[in-house]
Amino acid sequence: MDKLIQIHFKAVTKRFPDTTLGLQEASWAIEEGARACLLGRRGSGKTTAVRILEGSLEPTGGSVLLLGVNIAQEPRRYRSIRKRVGIVPQNPGMYSDRTAGEYLALACSLYSDRDRVITPDEAEEMLGLSEYRHTRMDYLSTNYQRRLALAAALVADPEVLILDEPTAGMEPLPAHDLRNYLELAMRNRTTLLCTANQEEAQRLCNYVIRLHGGRVEAEGTWDQIREGSLPRLRVAAREGVDRLLAELQKFGFNAEADQGSVLVEVPNVRNDGPELLRKLLNEAKVEVYECAPVRPSLEGMFVEAGR
Protein backbone atom coordinates (compact mmCIF):
# COMPACT_ATOMS: atom_id res chain seq x y z
CA MET A 1 0.00 0.00 0.00
CA ASP A 2 1.28 3.46 -0.93
CA LYS A 3 2.32 5.68 1.92
CA LEU A 4 0.28 8.82 2.55
CA ILE A 5 1.71 12.10 1.36
CA GLN A 6 1.79 14.43 4.34
CA ILE A 7 3.36 17.55 2.86
CA HIS A 8 2.61 18.29 -0.76
CA PHE A 9 3.70 21.38 -2.69
CA LYS A 10 2.04 21.52 -6.11
CA ALA A 11 3.62 24.05 -8.50
CA VAL A 12 3.80 26.61 -5.71
CA THR A 13 4.80 30.16 -6.53
CA LYS A 14 5.14 32.88 -3.95
CA ARG A 15 5.64 36.41 -5.14
CA PHE A 16 6.08 39.05 -2.45
CA PRO A 17 4.57 42.54 -2.77
CA ASP A 18 7.98 43.93 -3.81
CA THR A 19 7.85 41.36 -6.70
CA THR A 20 10.62 39.19 -5.21
CA LEU A 21 9.96 35.53 -5.94
CA GLY A 22 10.17 33.32 -2.85
CA LEU A 23 9.21 30.14 -4.66
CA GLN A 24 8.81 29.47 -8.38
CA GLU A 25 6.60 26.58 -9.52
CA ALA A 26 8.06 24.49 -6.71
CA SER A 27 6.68 20.97 -6.42
CA TRP A 28 7.59 18.24 -4.00
CA ALA A 29 5.93 15.59 -1.91
CA ILE A 30 6.94 14.15 1.45
CA GLU A 31 5.56 10.79 2.45
CA GLU A 32 4.50 9.69 5.90
CA GLY A 33 7.51 8.82 8.03
CA ALA A 34 10.06 10.42 5.69
CA ARG A 35 12.85 12.53 7.13
CA ALA A 36 13.15 15.08 4.37
CA CYS A 37 15.25 18.18 4.14
CA LEU A 38 14.94 21.35 2.12
CA LEU A 39 18.52 22.06 1.30
CA GLY A 40 19.60 25.36 -0.15
CA ARG A 41 21.44 28.57 0.40
CA ARG A 42 20.08 31.66 2.05
CA GLY A 43 17.27 33.06 -0.11
CA SER A 44 16.61 29.76 -1.85
CA GLY A 45 13.01 29.68 -0.59
CA LYS A 46 13.26 27.37 2.45
CA THR A 47 11.79 29.77 4.98
CA THR A 48 9.12 30.87 2.52
CA ALA A 49 8.04 27.23 2.33
CA VAL A 50 7.92 26.95 6.12
CA ARG A 51 5.94 30.16 6.40
CA ILE A 52 3.41 28.86 3.93
CA LEU A 53 3.12 25.68 5.98
CA GLU A 54 2.62 27.64 9.21
CA GLY A 55 -0.09 29.70 7.52
CA SER A 56 1.58 33.09 7.73
CA LEU A 57 2.10 33.38 3.97
CA GLU A 58 -0.29 32.47 1.19
CA PRO A 59 1.02 31.13 -2.12
CA THR A 60 0.36 33.34 -5.15
CA GLY A 61 0.17 30.25 -7.37
CA GLY A 62 -0.28 26.51 -6.96
CA SER A 63 -1.40 24.79 -3.79
CA VAL A 64 0.04 23.38 -0.59
CA LEU A 65 -1.46 20.38 1.16
CA LEU A 66 -0.52 19.65 4.75
CA LEU A 67 -1.88 16.34 6.06
CA GLY A 68 -4.23 16.37 3.06
CA VAL A 69 -5.64 19.83 3.79
CA ASN A 70 -5.26 22.70 1.35
CA ILE A 71 -3.86 25.42 3.59
CA ALA A 72 -5.18 28.43 1.68
CA GLN A 73 -8.55 26.98 0.66
CA GLU A 74 -9.66 25.18 3.85
CA PRO A 75 -8.88 27.46 6.80
CA ARG A 76 -11.17 25.62 9.25
CA ARG A 77 -9.69 22.21 8.54
CA TYR A 78 -6.24 23.75 8.56
CA ARG A 79 -6.85 25.07 12.07
CA SER A 80 -7.61 21.56 13.30
CA ILE A 81 -4.76 19.76 11.54
CA ARG A 82 -2.32 22.45 12.64
CA LYS A 83 -2.52 20.85 16.10
CA ARG A 84 -0.93 17.74 14.60
CA VAL A 85 2.09 19.68 13.41
CA GLY A 86 5.04 20.96 15.43
CA ILE A 87 7.12 23.82 14.07
CA VAL A 88 10.52 25.05 15.21
CA PRO A 89 11.08 28.54 13.76
CA GLN A 90 14.37 29.91 12.52
CA ASN A 91 16.30 31.83 15.15
CA PRO A 92 13.25 33.14 17.02
CA GLY A 93 13.41 36.09 19.41
CA MET A 94 12.73 35.41 23.07
CA TYR A 95 10.36 37.17 25.45
CA SER A 96 11.92 39.25 28.16
CA ASP A 97 8.82 39.04 30.31
CA ARG A 98 8.07 35.30 30.23
CA THR A 99 9.89 32.34 31.67
CA ALA A 100 10.67 29.14 29.79
CA GLY A 101 8.07 27.31 31.92
CA GLU A 102 5.36 29.86 31.11
CA TYR A 103 6.03 29.58 27.40
CA LEU A 104 5.82 25.79 27.51
CA ALA A 105 2.61 26.03 29.53
CA LEU A 106 1.14 28.25 26.79
CA ALA A 107 2.17 25.75 24.11
CA CYS A 108 0.62 22.89 26.10
CA SER A 109 -2.66 24.72 26.53
CA LEU A 110 -2.83 25.58 22.82
CA TYR A 111 -2.33 21.92 21.94
CA SER A 112 -4.69 20.79 24.71
CA ASP A 113 -7.37 19.30 22.43
CA ARG A 114 -4.88 16.68 21.22
CA ASP A 115 -5.15 13.21 22.72
CA ARG A 116 -1.54 13.09 23.77
CA VAL A 117 -0.18 16.28 25.20
CA ILE A 118 2.79 16.04 27.45
CA THR A 119 3.03 18.34 30.43
CA PRO A 120 5.46 21.25 30.54
CA ASP A 121 7.43 19.28 33.17
CA GLU A 122 7.81 16.31 30.83
CA ALA A 123 8.85 18.56 27.94
CA GLU A 124 11.45 20.26 30.12
CA GLU A 125 12.71 16.90 31.35
CA MET A 126 12.93 15.55 27.82
CA LEU A 127 15.15 18.37 26.57
CA GLY A 128 17.15 19.02 29.72
CA LEU A 129 15.35 22.30 30.43
CA SER A 130 14.11 21.53 33.95
CA GLU A 131 16.61 23.72 35.75
CA TYR A 132 15.70 26.68 33.54
CA ARG A 133 11.96 26.50 34.15
CA HIS A 134 11.89 29.82 36.00
CA THR A 135 14.49 31.53 33.84
CA ARG A 136 13.47 34.45 31.67
CA MET A 137 13.44 33.30 28.06
CA ASP A 138 15.87 35.94 26.85
CA TYR A 139 18.36 34.91 29.55
CA LEU A 140 18.68 31.39 28.11
CA SER A 141 21.74 30.58 26.02
CA THR A 142 21.17 30.04 22.29
CA ASN A 143 21.41 26.30 22.83
CA TYR A 144 18.65 26.30 25.45
CA GLN A 145 16.54 28.78 23.47
CA ARG A 146 16.53 26.34 20.55
CA ARG A 147 15.78 23.44 22.88
CA LEU A 148 12.86 25.42 24.27
CA ALA A 149 11.47 26.02 20.76
CA LEU A 150 11.88 22.31 20.04
CA ALA A 151 10.18 21.35 23.32
CA ALA A 152 7.20 23.58 22.44
CA ALA A 153 6.92 21.87 19.07
CA LEU A 154 6.98 18.42 20.63
CA VAL A 155 4.46 18.85 23.45
CA ALA A 156 1.61 17.44 21.37
CA ASP A 157 3.62 14.50 20.02
CA PRO A 158 3.06 15.87 16.50
CA GLU A 159 2.74 13.67 13.43
CA VAL A 160 4.66 16.18 11.35
CA LEU A 161 7.66 18.12 12.57
CA ILE A 162 8.95 21.14 10.64
CA LEU A 163 12.36 22.49 11.58
CA ASP A 164 13.58 25.75 10.09
CA GLU A 165 17.39 25.94 10.38
CA PRO A 166 17.36 24.74 14.00
CA THR A 167 21.14 24.96 14.47
CA ALA A 168 21.82 28.10 12.41
CA GLY A 169 24.20 30.49 14.14
CA MET A 170 25.15 28.02 16.88
CA GLU A 171 28.67 27.07 17.91
CA PRO A 172 29.78 23.59 16.85
CA LEU A 173 29.48 21.87 20.23
CA PRO A 174 25.99 23.09 21.20
CA ALA A 175 24.90 22.47 17.59
CA HIS A 176 26.14 18.88 17.92
CA ASP A 177 24.18 18.47 21.19
CA LEU A 178 21.04 19.87 19.61
CA ARG A 179 21.38 17.51 16.62
CA ASN A 180 21.30 14.59 19.06
CA TYR A 181 17.97 15.86 20.38
CA LEU A 182 16.74 16.47 16.84
CA GLU A 183 17.64 12.92 15.88
CA LEU A 184 15.46 11.62 18.72
CA ALA A 185 12.65 14.04 17.93
CA MET A 186 12.60 13.06 14.25
CA ARG A 187 12.39 9.36 14.95
CA ASN A 188 9.09 7.82 13.76
CA ARG A 189 7.58 11.04 12.52
CA THR A 190 7.40 12.84 9.21
CA THR A 191 9.96 15.61 9.31
CA LEU A 192 10.86 18.51 7.08
CA LEU A 193 14.20 20.01 8.01
CA CYS A 194 15.25 23.25 6.32
CA THR A 195 18.96 23.74 6.37
CA ALA A 196 21.90 25.17 4.50
CA ASN A 197 24.18 22.76 6.34
CA GLN A 198 24.75 19.76 4.12
CA GLU A 199 26.46 17.73 6.84
CA GLU A 200 23.48 18.21 9.14
CA ALA A 201 21.09 17.29 6.34
CA GLN A 202 23.02 14.10 5.58
CA ARG A 203 23.13 13.10 9.21
CA LEU A 204 19.45 13.70 9.97
CA CYS A 205 17.58 13.12 6.71
CA ASN A 206 17.06 10.35 4.22
CA TYR A 207 15.37 12.41 1.51
CA VAL A 208 16.51 15.69 0.05
CA ILE A 209 14.82 18.48 -1.89
CA ARG A 210 17.40 20.86 -3.24
CA LEU A 211 16.21 24.43 -3.73
CA HIS A 212 17.92 27.16 -5.67
CA GLY A 213 16.37 30.57 -6.33
CA GLY A 214 12.96 29.30 -5.28
CA ARG A 215 13.04 26.37 -7.71
CA VAL A 216 13.45 22.70 -6.98
CA GLU A 217 16.74 21.67 -8.56
CA ALA A 218 16.74 18.07 -7.49
CA GLU A 219 14.71 15.75 -5.31
CA GLY A 220 15.33 12.22 -4.10
CA THR A 221 17.41 10.10 -1.75
CA TRP A 222 21.05 11.05 -1.34
CA ASP A 223 22.10 8.31 -3.76
CA GLN A 224 19.56 9.43 -6.34
CA ILE A 225 20.77 12.99 -6.05
CA ARG A 226 24.39 11.94 -6.51
CA GLU A 227 23.57 9.79 -9.50
CA GLY A 228 21.40 12.42 -11.11
CA SER A 229 23.94 15.20 -10.78
CA LEU A 230 26.65 15.85 -13.36
CA PRO A 231 27.57 12.22 -14.06
CA ARG A 232 31.18 11.84 -15.10
CA LEU A 233 33.55 9.15 -16.24
CA ARG A 234 37.22 9.11 -15.34
CA VAL A 235 39.13 7.93 -18.40
CA ALA A 236 42.87 7.28 -18.70
CA ALA A 237 44.77 6.11 -21.79
CA ARG A 238 48.34 5.10 -22.57
CA GLU A 239 48.58 7.93 -25.20
CA GLY A 240 48.20 10.57 -22.50
CA VAL A 241 45.79 13.32 -21.53
CA ASP A 242 46.24 15.60 -24.54
CA ARG A 243 45.44 12.92 -27.14
CA LEU A 244 42.48 11.76 -25.09
CA LEU A 245 41.10 15.30 -24.79
CA ALA A 246 41.46 15.85 -28.53
CA GLU A 247 39.66 12.60 -29.41
CA LEU A 248 36.85 13.28 -26.92
CA GLN A 249 36.41 16.76 -28.35
CA LYS A 250 36.04 15.23 -31.82
CA PHE A 251 33.22 13.03 -30.52
CA GLY A 252 31.54 16.10 -28.97
CA PHE A 253 32.10 15.35 -25.27
CA ASN A 254 32.86 17.92 -22.58
CA ALA A 255 36.03 16.83 -20.83
CA GLU A 256 38.74 18.23 -18.62
CA ALA A 257 42.12 17.01 -17.44
CA ASP A 258 42.29 15.88 -13.84
CA GLN A 259 45.30 14.29 -12.13
CA GLY A 260 46.75 12.48 -15.15
CA SER A 261 43.40 11.37 -16.47
CA VAL A 262 40.33 12.97 -18.02
CA LEU A 263 36.91 13.62 -16.53
CA VAL A 264 34.18 13.32 -19.16
CA GLU A 265 30.62 14.56 -18.69
CA VAL A 266 28.02 12.14 -19.98
CA PRO A 267 24.24 12.47 -19.78
CA ASN A 268 23.89 8.97 -18.31
CA VAL A 269 26.77 6.88 -17.04
CA ARG A 270 25.10 3.50 -17.60
CA ASN A 271 23.92 4.21 -21.13
CA ASP A 272 26.65 6.44 -22.46
CA GLY A 273 29.69 4.88 -20.77
CA PRO A 274 29.91 1.77 -23.01
CA GLU A 275 29.29 3.84 -26.14
CA LEU A 276 32.08 6.27 -25.23
CA LEU A 277 34.46 3.40 -24.55
CA ARG A 278 33.66 1.72 -27.89
CA LYS A 279 34.33 4.98 -29.77
CA LEU A 280 37.67 5.51 -28.05
CA LEU A 281 38.83 1.91 -28.50
CA ASN A 282 37.48 1.12 -31.95
CA GLU A 283 37.28 4.42 -33.81
CA ALA A 284 40.03 6.53 -32.19
CA LYS A 285 42.27 3.51 -31.55
CA VAL A 286 43.22 4.88 -28.12
CA GLU A 287 44.45 2.34 -25.59
CA VAL A 288 42.19 3.04 -22.64
CA TYR A 289 43.30 1.38 -19.41
CA GLU A 290 40.83 3.04 -17.01
CA CYS A 291 37.16 3.99 -17.38
CA ALA A 292 35.11 4.33 -14.23
CA PRO A 293 32.11 6.40 -13.12
CA VAL A 294 32.95 9.14 -10.67
CA ARG A 295 30.53 9.72 -7.83
CA PRO A 296 30.52 13.47 -7.31
CA SER A 297 31.03 14.59 -3.74
CA LEU A 298 27.91 16.23 -2.35
CA GLU A 299 29.87 19.30 -1.48
CA GLY A 300 31.20 19.68 -5.00
CA MET A 301 27.74 19.04 -6.35
CA PHE A 302 26.24 21.86 -4.30
CA VAL A 303 29.03 24.27 -5.05
CA GLU A 304 28.49 23.61 -8.74
CA ALA A 305 24.73 23.99 -8.39
CA GLY A 306 25.25 27.32 -6.63
CA ARG A 307 27.15 28.62 -9.66
Added chain:
Amino acid sequence: MSLLGSDTRLLWDKEVQQLTRSPYAMLTSFVVPGALVVIGPVFAVVTEHFKREYYAPAPPHYAGVAVPPQAGNLLGFSSIHRTVAEVTAGRSDAEGYFLYILLPVLFVLAALLTPVLTALHSLIGERERRSLELLMALPVLVNDIVTAKLAANVSMALATILPMFGVDAILLMNVAHVGWTFVGWAAVLLVGSVAASVGASLLLALTARDLRTAMSSGSLIIAVPLSLTGLCVALIPGVERFAVLGLLLFALGIGAVYGGLRWLTYERYTT
Protein backbone atom coordinates in the same frame (compact mmCIF):
# COMPACT_ATOMS: atom_id res chain seq x y z
CA MET B 1 -14.15 37.28 26.46
CA SER B 2 -16.61 34.77 25.05
CA LEU B 3 -16.50 36.61 21.72
CA LEU B 4 -13.06 35.16 21.21
CA GLY B 5 -12.30 31.58 20.18
CA SER B 6 -10.56 29.31 22.68
CA ASP B 7 -7.09 29.73 21.14
CA THR B 8 -7.51 33.49 20.91
CA ARG B 9 -8.62 33.54 24.55
CA LEU B 10 -5.43 31.77 25.60
CA LEU B 11 -3.38 34.26 23.62
CA TRP B 12 -5.44 37.11 25.11
CA ASP B 13 -4.50 35.86 28.60
CA LYS B 14 -0.86 35.88 27.60
CA GLU B 15 -1.11 39.38 26.16
CA VAL B 16 -2.87 40.80 29.22
CA GLN B 17 -0.24 39.17 31.43
CA GLN B 18 2.51 40.76 29.37
CA LEU B 19 0.83 44.17 29.37
CA THR B 20 0.48 44.14 33.16
CA ARG B 21 4.16 43.21 33.45
CA SER B 22 5.27 46.00 31.17
CA PRO B 23 6.03 49.24 33.03
CA TYR B 24 5.64 51.15 29.74
CA ALA B 25 2.17 49.72 29.08
CA MET B 26 1.03 50.30 32.65
CA LEU B 27 2.32 53.85 32.66
CA THR B 28 0.62 54.59 29.33
CA SER B 29 -2.63 52.96 30.46
CA PHE B 30 -2.82 55.03 33.62
CA VAL B 31 -1.08 58.30 32.86
CA VAL B 32 -2.67 59.16 29.50
CA PRO B 33 -6.31 58.58 30.49
CA GLY B 34 -5.58 59.74 34.03
CA ALA B 35 -4.48 63.14 32.75
CA LEU B 36 -7.12 63.48 30.04
CA VAL B 37 -10.17 61.85 31.63
CA VAL B 38 -9.69 62.58 35.33
CA ILE B 39 -7.22 65.32 36.18
CA GLY B 40 -8.20 67.72 33.37
CA PRO B 41 -11.98 67.49 33.80
CA VAL B 42 -11.89 67.43 37.61
CA PHE B 43 -9.70 70.49 37.68
CA ALA B 44 -11.84 72.36 35.17
CA VAL B 45 -15.21 71.51 36.71
CA VAL B 46 -14.16 72.03 40.30
CA THR B 47 -12.40 75.36 39.69
CA GLU B 48 -15.37 76.63 37.70
CA HIS B 49 -17.67 75.53 40.52
CA PHE B 50 -15.67 77.35 43.17
CA LYS B 51 -15.31 80.39 41.01
CA ARG B 52 -19.08 80.51 40.70
CA GLU B 53 -19.58 79.97 44.43
CA TYR B 54 -17.05 82.37 45.89
CA TYR B 55 -16.26 85.00 43.31
CA ALA B 56 -18.31 87.49 41.44
CA PRO B 57 -19.18 86.24 37.95
CA ALA B 58 -16.49 87.06 35.45
CA PRO B 59 -17.36 89.45 32.65
CA PRO B 60 -18.59 87.45 29.62
CA HIS B 61 -15.88 86.26 27.32
CA TYR B 62 -16.17 85.45 23.69
CA ALA B 63 -17.62 81.93 23.99
CA GLY B 64 -15.52 81.48 27.09
CA VAL B 65 -12.26 81.82 25.22
CA ALA B 66 -9.85 84.70 25.43
CA VAL B 67 -9.11 85.47 21.80
CA PRO B 68 -8.44 88.63 19.82
CA PRO B 69 -11.74 90.18 18.72
CA GLN B 70 -10.88 89.64 15.01
CA ALA B 71 -10.74 85.88 15.51
CA GLY B 72 -14.46 85.80 16.05
CA ASN B 73 -14.99 86.34 12.34
CA LEU B 74 -13.01 83.26 11.37
CA LEU B 75 -14.91 80.41 9.86
CA GLY B 76 -15.35 77.64 12.41
CA PHE B 77 -14.76 79.82 15.40
CA SER B 78 -17.99 81.63 14.80
CA SER B 79 -19.79 78.27 14.55
CA ILE B 80 -18.18 77.13 17.81
CA HIS B 81 -19.43 80.32 19.39
CA ARG B 82 -22.89 79.71 17.99
CA THR B 83 -23.07 76.07 19.11
CA VAL B 84 -21.73 76.91 22.54
CA ALA B 85 -24.26 79.63 22.87
CA GLU B 86 -27.03 77.18 21.94
CA VAL B 87 -26.20 74.70 24.68
CA THR B 88 -24.86 76.79 27.48
CA ALA B 89 -28.07 78.41 28.53
CA GLY B 90 -27.93 78.62 32.30
CA ARG B 91 -24.17 77.99 32.44
CA SER B 92 -21.16 80.20 32.43
CA ASP B 93 -19.41 80.47 29.08
CA ALA B 94 -16.35 78.73 30.47
CA GLU B 95 -18.33 75.76 31.79
CA GLY B 96 -20.27 75.40 28.58
CA TYR B 97 -17.12 75.65 26.53
CA PHE B 98 -15.45 72.99 28.66
CA LEU B 99 -18.37 70.53 28.70
CA TYR B 100 -19.26 70.74 25.02
CA ILE B 101 -16.02 71.64 23.31
CA LEU B 102 -13.07 70.50 25.36
CA LEU B 103 -14.47 67.43 27.10
CA PRO B 104 -15.25 65.48 23.87
CA VAL B 105 -11.76 66.28 22.58
CA LEU B 106 -10.17 65.06 25.83
CA PHE B 107 -12.23 61.87 25.74
CA VAL B 108 -11.33 61.15 22.14
CA LEU B 109 -7.65 61.75 22.81
CA ALA B 110 -7.62 59.49 25.88
CA ALA B 111 -9.56 56.60 24.34
CA LEU B 112 -7.76 56.85 21.03
CA LEU B 113 -4.20 57.22 22.21
CA THR B 114 -4.07 54.77 25.11
CA PRO B 115 -4.77 51.54 23.17
CA VAL B 116 -2.78 52.74 20.13
CA LEU B 117 0.34 53.42 22.19
CA THR B 118 0.23 50.06 23.97
CA ALA B 119 -0.72 48.24 20.76
CA LEU B 120 2.29 49.70 18.96
CA HIS B 121 4.56 48.10 21.49
CA SER B 122 2.80 44.77 21.63
CA LEU B 123 2.18 44.39 17.87
CA ILE B 124 5.24 45.97 16.31
CA GLY B 125 7.55 45.33 19.26
CA GLU B 126 6.73 41.61 19.00
CA ARG B 127 7.71 41.60 15.35
CA GLU B 128 10.84 43.65 15.95
CA ARG B 129 12.21 41.35 18.62
CA ARG B 130 11.27 38.32 16.46
CA SER B 131 9.24 36.67 19.22
CA LEU B 132 6.37 36.73 16.71
CA GLU B 133 8.14 33.77 15.08
CA LEU B 134 7.66 31.81 18.30
CA LEU B 135 3.96 32.61 18.38
CA MET B 136 3.44 31.71 14.74
CA ALA B 137 5.12 28.37 15.32
CA LEU B 138 2.38 27.50 17.83
CA PRO B 139 -0.86 26.00 16.49
CA VAL B 140 -2.66 29.32 16.02
CA LEU B 141 -3.48 31.50 13.04
CA VAL B 142 -2.07 34.99 12.52
CA ASN B 143 -5.65 36.21 12.83
CA ASP B 144 -5.77 34.78 16.39
CA ILE B 145 -2.51 36.48 17.32
CA VAL B 146 -3.52 39.92 16.03
CA THR B 147 -7.06 39.66 17.43
CA ALA B 148 -5.74 38.64 20.85
CA LYS B 149 -3.30 41.55 20.89
CA LEU B 150 -5.90 44.12 19.86
CA ALA B 151 -8.45 42.69 22.30
CA ALA B 152 -5.93 42.75 25.14
CA ASN B 153 -5.04 46.36 24.45
CA VAL B 154 -8.69 47.37 24.25
CA SER B 155 -9.50 45.48 27.47
CA MET B 156 -6.62 47.14 29.22
CA ALA B 157 -7.69 50.58 27.96
CA LEU B 158 -11.32 50.03 28.93
CA ALA B 159 -10.32 48.64 32.32
CA THR B 160 -8.53 51.87 33.11
CA ILE B 161 -10.63 54.42 31.21
CA LEU B 162 -14.11 53.28 32.26
CA PRO B 163 -13.51 53.54 36.04
CA MET B 164 -11.92 56.92 35.41
CA PHE B 165 -14.96 57.89 33.39
CA GLY B 166 -17.06 56.78 36.39
CA VAL B 167 -15.29 59.43 38.49
CA ASP B 168 -16.01 61.96 35.77
CA ALA B 169 -19.65 60.97 35.53
CA ILE B 170 -20.22 61.41 39.27
CA LEU B 171 -18.46 64.74 39.25
CA LEU B 172 -20.23 66.03 36.15
CA MET B 173 -23.65 65.00 37.42
CA ASN B 174 -23.16 66.41 40.90
CA VAL B 175 -21.07 69.49 40.32
CA ALA B 176 -21.76 70.51 36.73
CA HIS B 177 -25.35 69.16 36.94
CA VAL B 178 -25.38 67.36 33.59
CA GLY B 179 -28.05 64.72 32.97
CA TRP B 180 -27.94 61.00 32.22
CA THR B 181 -28.20 61.70 28.50
CA PHE B 182 -24.96 63.64 28.60
CA VAL B 183 -23.19 60.89 30.55
CA GLY B 184 -24.62 58.15 28.30
CA TRP B 185 -23.54 59.81 25.07
CA ALA B 186 -20.14 60.59 26.54
CA ALA B 187 -19.76 56.86 27.25
CA VAL B 188 -20.74 56.13 23.63
CA LEU B 189 -18.06 58.57 22.52
CA LEU B 190 -15.44 56.77 24.62
CA VAL B 191 -16.39 53.38 23.19
CA GLY B 192 -16.42 54.78 19.64
CA SER B 193 -12.96 56.24 20.18
CA VAL B 194 -11.67 52.89 21.43
CA ALA B 195 -13.08 51.27 18.26
CA ALA B 196 -11.27 53.86 16.13
CA SER B 197 -8.09 53.10 18.05
CA VAL B 198 -8.44 49.40 17.14
CA GLY B 199 -8.60 50.34 13.46
CA ALA B 200 -5.65 52.72 13.81
CA SER B 201 -3.56 50.09 15.65
CA LEU B 202 -4.27 47.46 13.01
CA LEU B 203 -3.41 49.82 10.15
CA LEU B 204 -0.17 50.76 11.87
CA ALA B 205 0.73 47.11 12.50
CA LEU B 206 0.08 46.27 8.85
CA THR B 207 1.90 49.24 7.36
CA ALA B 208 4.79 50.21 9.64
CA ARG B 209 7.97 48.16 9.44
CA ASP B 210 9.29 49.23 12.84
CA LEU B 211 8.44 51.26 15.91
CA ARG B 212 10.08 54.40 14.58
CA THR B 213 8.04 54.33 11.37
CA ALA B 214 4.94 53.50 13.39
CA MET B 215 5.45 56.50 15.63
CA SER B 216 5.81 58.85 12.68
CA SER B 217 3.03 57.38 10.54
CA GLY B 218 0.87 57.01 13.65
CA SER B 219 0.32 60.74 13.79
CA LEU B 220 -0.97 60.68 10.21
CA ILE B 221 -3.41 57.86 10.92
CA ILE B 222 -4.61 59.45 14.15
CA ALA B 223 -5.06 62.78 12.37
CA VAL B 224 -8.18 61.35 10.66
CA PRO B 225 -10.27 60.71 13.80
CA LEU B 226 -8.94 63.91 15.35
CA SER B 227 -10.03 65.97 12.34
CA LEU B 228 -13.40 64.27 12.52
CA THR B 229 -13.60 65.27 16.17
CA GLY B 230 -12.82 68.88 15.31
CA LEU B 231 -15.48 68.95 12.61
CA CYS B 232 -18.16 67.39 14.82
CA VAL B 233 -17.41 69.71 17.70
CA ALA B 234 -17.60 72.73 15.43
CA LEU B 235 -20.61 71.74 13.38
CA ILE B 236 -22.94 69.60 15.49
CA PRO B 237 -24.83 71.41 18.21
CA GLY B 238 -25.57 70.24 21.73
CA VAL B 239 -25.01 66.92 23.40
CA GLU B 240 -25.78 65.20 20.08
CA ARG B 241 -22.19 65.86 19.03
CA PHE B 242 -21.09 63.20 21.53
CA ALA B 243 -23.44 60.67 19.96
CA VAL B 244 -22.69 61.52 16.34
CA LEU B 245 -18.95 61.66 16.93
CA GLY B 246 -18.99 58.38 18.90
CA LEU B 247 -20.89 56.58 16.15
CA LEU B 248 -18.73 58.07 13.39
CA LEU B 249 -15.55 57.01 15.19
CA PHE B 250 -17.00 53.54 15.70
CA ALA B 251 -17.74 53.30 11.97
CA LEU B 252 -14.27 54.61 11.16
CA GLY B 253 -12.72 51.90 13.34
CA ILE B 254 -14.77 49.15 11.71
CA GLY B 255 -13.95 50.54 8.25
CA ALA B 256 -10.23 50.64 9.03
CA VAL B 257 -10.27 47.02 10.24
CA TYR B 258 -12.20 45.87 7.17
CA GLY B 259 -10.04 47.86 4.76
CA GLY B 260 -6.82 46.77 6.43
CA LEU B 261 -7.69 43.09 6.22
CA ARG B 262 -9.20 43.37 2.76
CA TRP B 263 -6.42 45.31 1.04
CA LEU B 264 -3.37 45.01 3.24
CA THR B 265 -3.74 41.43 4.64
CA TYR B 266 -1.91 39.87 7.58
CA GLU B 267 1.06 38.99 5.38
CA ARG B 268 2.27 42.55 5.82
CA TYR B 269 2.45 41.91 9.54
CA THR B 270 4.28 38.61 9.33
CA THR B 271 6.85 39.49 6.67
